[in-house]
Amino acid sequence: MKVGTYAVDSRSGKVGRVMAREDGFVQLRAPGGGVEWDCPPEVLRAVEVGEALRGSVRAANREGRLP
Numbered sequence: 317m318k319v320g321t322y323a324v325d326s327r328s329g330k331v332g333r334v335m336a337r338e339d340g341f342v343q344l345r346a347p348g349g350g351v352e353w354d355c356p357p358e359v360l361r362a363v364e365v366g367e368a369l370r371g372s373v374r375a376a377n378r379e380g381r382l383p
Contacts, residue, residue, distance in 0.1 A: 317334045317342060317357070317360055318334065319334050319335065319336060319337075320333065320334065321333070321334050321363075322334070322347070322363040323342070323344065323355075323360045323361065323362065323363060324360065324361050324362070324363055325344060325353075325355045325359060325360065326359045326360070326361050327355075327359050330344075330346065331346070331347060331363060331370070332344025332345055332346055332347075332353070332355070333345050333346075333347060335352055337357075338354075340356075340357075341354040341355060341356060341357070342354070342355050342356075342357050342360060343355075346374075347374055348374050348377075348378040348379075349378070
């Protein structure tokens with residue numbers, strides 16, 4: 317998976333944006349932000365269109381919320 321693309325951590329089903337590769341792991345961050353988590357590359361799978369759209373909508377909703 318390339319940095320900047322989205323992937324699914326098949327252990328949890330969470331969608332994350334690929335931020336980096338480090339020490340044999342892929343670092344993912346939720347589309348709306350938050351703390352990165354490490355994921356072994358062998359448990360990643362490509363994001364389906366619906367999953368990518370849901371992640372984008374969640375991120376847009378988070379950014380649009382007023383404090």
